[in-house]
Amino acid sequence: xxxxxxxxxxxxxxxxxxxxxxxxxxxxxxxxxxxxxxxxxxxxxxxxxxxxxxxxxxxxxxxxxxxxxxxxxxxxxxxxxxxxxxxxxxxxxxxxxxxxxxxxxxxxxxxxxxxxxxxxxxxxxxxxxxxxxxxxxxxxxxxxxxxxxxxxxxxxxxxxxxxxxxxxxxxxxxxxxxxxxxxxxxxxxxxxxxxxxxxxxxxxxxxxxxx
Amino acid sequence: xxxxxxxxxxxxxxxxxxxxxxxxxxxxxxxxxxxxxxxxxxxxxxxxxxxxxxxxxxxxxxxxxxxxxxxxxxxxxxxxxxxxxxxxxxxxxxxxxxxxxxxxxxxxxxxxxxxxxxxxxxxxxxxxxxxxxxxxxxxxxxxxxxxxxxxxxxxxxxxxxxxxxxxxxxxxxxxxxxxxxxxxxxxxxxxxxxxxxxxxxxxxxxxxxxxxxxxxxxxxxxxxxxxxxxxx
Numbered sequence: 001x002x003x004x005x006x007x008x009x010x011x012x013x014x015x016x017x018x019x020x021x022x023x024x025x026x027x028x029x030x031x032x033x034x035x036x037x038x039x040x041x042x043x044x045x046x047x048x049x050x051x052x053x054x055x056x057x058x059x060x061x062x063x064x065x066x067x068x069x070x071x072x073x074x075x076x077x078x079x080x081x082x083x084x085x086x087x088x089x090x091x092x093x094x095x096x097x098x099x100x101x102x103x104x105x106x107x108x109x110x111x112x113x114x115x116x117x118x119x120x121x122x123x124x125x126x127x128x129x130x131x132x133x134x135x136x137x138x139x140x141x142x143x144x145x146x147x148x149x150x151x152x153x154x155x156x157x158x159x160x161x162x163x164x165x166x167x168x169x170x171x172x173x174x175x176x177x178x179x180x181x182x183x184x185x186x187x188x189x190x191x192x193x194x195x196x197x198x199x200x201x202x203x204x205x206x207x208x209x210x211x
Numbered sequence: 212x213x214x215x216x217x218x219x220x221x222x223x224x225x226x227x228x229x230x231x232x233x234x235x236x237x238x239x240x241x242x243x244x245x246x247x248x249x250x251x252x253x254x255x256x257x258x259x260x261x262x263x264x265x266x267x268x269x270x271x272x273x274x275x276x277x278x279x280x281x282x283x284x285x286x287x288x289x290x291x292x293x294x295x296x297x298x299x300x301x302x303x304x305x306x307x308x309x310x311x312x313x314x315x316x317x318x319x320x321x322x323x324x325x326x327x328x329x330x331x332x333x334x335x336x337x338x339x340x341x342x343x344x345x346x347x348x349x350x351x352x353x354x355x356x357x358x359x360x361x362x363x364x365x366x367x368x369x370x371x372x373x374x375x376x377x378x379x380x381x382x383x384x385x386x387x388x389x390x391x392x393x394x395x396x397x398x399x400x401x402x403x404x405x406x407x408x409x410x411x412x413x414x415x416x417x418x419x420x421x422x423x424x425x426x427x428x429x430x431x432x433x434x435x436x437x438x439x440x441x442x443x
Contacts, residue, residue: 037269038278042395045280048433083222116226120233127234128241132328135435138241140442143329145244149237151271 007188007199009106009177013071018178020064025161027057032154055133061122080106081115088112103194114160121157125150248274252333274332276324278395281429285364285415287394295383295400299359299421302350309385309399315340318382322405324412325441337403339384342419343377349421357425360402363417369428370437371404371411373421380405383416407439 010018031054034040041047068074088109091102107115128146131138138146168175173187188196240247252273259267259275290309298304319338325331346358351373358376361368375381384392384403392398397414404411410430431437 036271036277038276038395041278042280043284045283045285047279047281079220082224082226083220084225085222088222088225112226113229116229117233119226120230123230124233124237128237131241135327140325140329141245142241143327144248144331145241145329147329148244148248148271149240152240153233153237155271 006182006184007196008181009183009188010181011071011073012181013068014074014077015178015181017064017068017074021061024057024061024064028054028061029154029158029161031057032158036151036154051133055129058126058129062126065119065122077106081112084109084112100190100193103197104192105198106192106195108192114164118157118160118164121153121160124153125157128153249333274330276332276396277326277330279414280364282364282366285394288363288399288415290391290399293399295416296418297345297349297421298418300352300355300423301421302352303348305345305349307345312340312383312385312400315344317385318379320380320405322380322403324403324409327408327410327435327439336388337382337384337405338386338389339382339400339403341379342381342383342402343379345383345419346373346377346421351421354423355421357422359420359422359426359428360413360416361418361420362397362413362415364415367413367415367429369411369413369431370422370425371407371439372425375404375407375440378404378406381407383419404439406441408435408441410435411439 031050034044034050035047035054044050069078085105087102087104091097091104091109092113094102096102097108128150131143131146132150135143168178173183174191177183185196255267255273259273293309295307295312296304297307317338318341319336321334321336323331323333324335342358356373357370358373359368359370371381381402381404384401385399386392387396392401397412397416400416402411402413402416410428425437427437
């Protein structure tokens with residue numbers, strides 16, 4: 001197999017979901033900063049408009065995630081992200097996790113962890129946000145609790161997203177995988193060896209020469 | 212060397228457990244968060260009041276103020292240039308300077324600022340002129356039923372019924388925490404109403420109009436209840 005050919009990593013449907021979620025998440029985080037921070041709020045103002053953008057982008061956030069389920073490739077990747085094998089736990093504990101000794105499938109354990117922390121936090125933010133926005137839904141002390149939870153989960157999610165972007169910035173080939181759908185075989189072997197072996201075993205179209 | 216996992220799809224569904232765990236944590240937080248926040252607030256208040264870096268304001272530790280503005284940046288108004296107009300269905304309309312207001316009897320008390328969305332700041336020392344006193348001086352006509360507050364931000368307005376406006380804990384506030392009300396908090400002069408949600412406490416107060424109706428104000432047009440009394 002030639003390194004020029006590369007491996008298919010993400011289908012157009014998956015890349016579309018990623019891009020939509022990225023845009024919505026970005027808008028949510030920027031508007032969140034405006035709504036939360038007093039200095040920014042008082043400089044920009046227009047609270048109701050900022051609030052509307054924040055709320056509707058937040059409500060829209062799960063839509064592409066759910067729409068992705070129409071794609072078989074997306075469903076398979078969601079299943080892969082869900083499942084932790086014993087080597088995933090070893091990978092998380094190991095200091096040499098990047099040296100290729102521990103077999104890594106299509107996603108490493110850190111990516112799996114991140115995906116589910118992001119998904120769970122998004123759901124919590126959605127629920128608490130709804131309670132804060134439609135003030136008639138629950139009693140006042142729960143609205144206070146919802147604000148407390150929303151603040152801390154937003155901070156956590158913001159840090160996860162920043163971490164995600166930092167890792168992406170450090171790895172151009174990983175970015176290419178999400179931008180163009182394909183990665184070099186060399187990169188795939190180094191970062192996701194067990195995934196390449198799996199494709200080899202299946203003899204599937206992953207390595208098929210295109211032209 | 213490299214070992215093969217037994218197929219990536221055979222592992223334990225840890226991802227799902229993480230999501231369910233976070234949802235559980237969120238639910239506990241909604242129910243117990245107010246008490247937790249109260250505890251944190253007591254522990255942290257001394258630190259936050261003396262924090263010269265301002266870093267603690269970036270983190271949602273304890274009960275912190277949120278500053279709202281519904282227009283663009285609001286131009287600060289100096290106390291020397293400040294005027295409060297009281298007019299409408301009254302016998303004696305009046306125009307008060309900041310010094311006029313400061314010369315009137317001041318009511319001082321400590322009370323919570325409670326936002327309808329849930330955030331609140333307990334134990335805030337407030338001081339100012341009782342709105343009831345200003346209304347007595349103005350003398351509402353027999354058909355007056357409401358009071359409308361307008362902000363010098365040019366956009367914000369909100370109503371109270373005349374009866375609500377006469378409550379002891381509704382003041383034209385000149386000071387908070389023993390200091391003049393800052394611009395960010397709606398100074399030099401704002402309304403504070405202890406029994407009502409924050410959206411009834413107009414910032415950057417410009418005028419008070421006694422009215423024969425009770426029309427919805429800025430946030431009430433956008434879904435908040437006209438009767439802003441703090442509920443259970």
